[in-house]
Amino acid sequence: MNGRRIGALTLRIVRTFRHDRRTLGLIVIVPLIVMALIGYLVGDSGKQALRIGVVVPAITPGGAAAPVLAFQDRLAHRPGIEVEDVPSEAAGRAGVRAGSLDGLVLAQATGVGPTASLGPITVVTPGLDVQVETPIAFAAASAAAEVRGVSLTPGDLPGIAVERVSLPSNVRPSTISYAAPAMITVFGFLFTFMITSVSFLRERSSGTLERLLASPIRAREILTGYMLGFVPFASIQALIVLGYATLVLHAQVAGPIWLVFAVLILLVLGTVNLGIALSFEARTELQVIQFIPLVLLPQVFLCGLFWPIRTLWPPLQWISKLLPMTYAVRALREVMLAGAGLLAIASDLIALAVFALAMIAVGTTVLRRLRV
Amino acid sequence: MTDHAADLAVDAKELGKTFATVRALDGFTLGIRTGEVLGLIGPNGAGKSTFIRAVAGLLSPDRGTIAVLGRSPGMAVAARIGYMTQSAALYDDLSVRENLAFFGRVYGLDRSTVHERTDRLVRLLRITADVDRPVHQLSGGQRQLANLACAMVHEPQLLLLDEPTVGIDPELRHRLWREFAHLQGTGTTVLVTTHVMEEADRCDRVAFVADGRVLDVGTARELRERAGASTVEEAFLALRRAAGS
Numbered sequence: 001m002n003g004r005r006i007g008a009l010t011l012r013i014v015r016t017f018r019h020d021r022r023t024l025g026l027i028v029i030v031p032l033i034v035m036a037l038i039g040y041l042v043g044d045s046g047k048q049a050l051r052i053g054v055v056v057p058a059i060t061p062g063g064a065a066a067p068v069l070a071f072q073d074r075l076a077h078r079p080g081i082e083v084e085d086v087p088s089e090a091a092g093r094a095g096v097r098a099g100s101l102d103g104l105v106l107a108q109a110t111g112v113g114p115t116a117s118l119g120p121i122t123v124v125t126p127g128l129d130v131q132v133e134t135p136i137a138f139a140a141a142s143a144a145a146e147v148r149g150v151s152l153t154p155g156d157l158p159g160i161a162v163e164r165v166s167l168p169s170n171v172r173p174s175t176i177s178y179a180a181p182a183m184i185t186v187f188g189f190l191f192t193f194m195i196t197s198v199s200f201l202r203e204r205s206s207g208t209l210e211r212l213l214a215s216p217i218r219a220r221e222i223l224t225g226y227m228l229g230f231v232p233f234a235s236i237q238a239l240i241v242l243g244y245a246t247l248v249l250h251a252q253v254a255g256p257i258w259l260v261f262a263v264l265i266l267l268v269l270g271t272v273n274l275g276i277a278l279s280f281e282a283r284t285e286l287q288v289i290q291f292i293p294l295v296l297l298p299q300v301f302l303c304g305l306f307w308p309i310r311t312l313w314p315p316l317q318w319i320s321k322l323l324p325m326t327y328a329v330r331a332l333r334e335v336m337l338a339g340a341g342l343l344a345i346a347s348d349l350i351a352l353a354v355f356a357l358a359m360i361a362v363g364t365t366v367l368r369r370l371r372v
Numbered sequence: 373m374t375d376h377a378a379d380l381a382v383d384a385k386e387l388g389k390t391f392a393t394v395r396a397l398d399g400f401t402l403g404i405r406t407g408e409v410l411g412l413i414g415p416n417g418a419g420k421s422t423f424i425r426a427v428a429g430l431l432s433p434d435r436g437t438i439a440v441l442g443r444s445p446g447m448a449v450a451a452r453i454g455y456m457t458q459s460a461a462l463y464d465d466l467s468v469r470e471n472l473a474f475f476g477r478v479y480g481l482d483r484s485t486v487h488e489r490t491d492r493l494v495r496l497l498r499i500t501a502d503v504d505r506p507v508h509q510l511s512g513g514q515r516q517l518a519n520l521a522c523a524m525v526h527e528p529q530l531l532l533l534d535e536p537t538v539g540i541d542p543e544l545r546h547r548l549w550r551e552f553a554h555l556q557g558t559g560t561t562v563l564v565t566t567h568v569m570e571e572a573d574r575c576d577r578v579a580f581v582a583d584g585r586v587l588d589v590g591t592a593r594e595l596r597e598r599a600g601a602s603t604v605e606e607a608f609l610a611l612r613r614a615a616g617s
Contacts, residue, residue, distance in 0.1 A: 210430060214453065216450040216479065
């Protein structure tokens, strides 16, 4: 071991970083942004409550409304829960289906008059998001335990029936079924972004892009060629993830497979152009790699995988609405868990198409600027 | 000899281009005759590559006018120009044949034409043995020959060669210049940049370039005679001194 040689190498690396201001900037900015986001998301401040509908029982002499009212009152005081009165069970169910309510909690009493006690409780949720279903069911169970004067065992939800209205059957999907839509989306996005941005950086640094720009090829032809080139590989990767998740891990795919690929292809088309546009902001492959956490992690955190979007601080909800992964994960959950068809996810497909078109416009502008 | 615009493959007048505070082109005027091999000779940073990029339509001058094959540079004439960049701008993972096929298709050639021209070019440039090897396995000289082949595959009327002989051995340099002369025989106009003064004698005409402008244009012999110098290098240095740079 020669200290002088090792020192020279260390100093060379430090000097390289000192001259590479962009990498230095990203080293500082990326963890700050990501940590600030994680700090907010795992903390309690600024979170929005889940909206739960309850049907207020009719108060009649000698009736059984008291324990139900006591339960609803306790439920309204659970942290992270906002209780909203709905006129009827049917209206509440309609609200859950439409998305204006995160859940509906139906309580019944057993017995009448002074002997009445809290009976069975049903939690009605869409069933597409475990991050919504679990806190509602837990809030209902703990409110019921208070009314019944019993203690709640962690992990146990006694007397709570969960009805998942958006699912073809009421069986709770496995954890992998909940995670599979996000896994496919993250792999599709990450693979496409990484390969496109590095490929295009190489295209620039090797001079082949300059050669292409001196040829009769048009900017939109370059972008279209890139998009068509990446779609098959992203699809193969999605097939592998999907195949493994369903055949080996037994993830659920209730809807048509072709819709899963339609969602993925739209995501890939936008991501190819995002990768191309951002690659122009990088001079080296190291800088491109630094972009990955910046474009990926906020999307993973804000797409509803870990925290329901509705509960996020409103500005973050707005940001999540601008991110393609939000729509891809939501659409894939609908297709894979609820068995949704084309019409049911049309708005998500449109959002992904708008993202793709916006990114194509950005990519085209960036390429055209290189010609002057 | 007066040049008529109709005889010129490239007609540049008073071009100016500034990058930040650097004047890359500063009143650059040059006419390149159709069918000639014109060498742009000058030191690094003289403006040679900037001019060649303006001819290729890759940058717009801030001022002045330029006509390439009778049109404004850009898409309208791009298909008639071949551009060999300074570094071997090839796809490393593809073979020479695959690179040629790709660039041929980009220039609109059909499959059979690409196939026929690939065979002809690799024979001409004597890279037949390497045609199916990935570019990253080739030596620097072989890469330059493959680079030249890709610039020629669509048989351009105007070939732009940016420092094609940098970093290659004398034997290969000799072969490259022979190919440029061969191209001239086919009616192709060749604009070649170099900072190697000895290469001036291989060109029909030479333009001395420094500080973003053309100092003088003529045959190597004319330039030497006008400067009263025995070598092209001395003539260039005398001109620079006279120009006060």
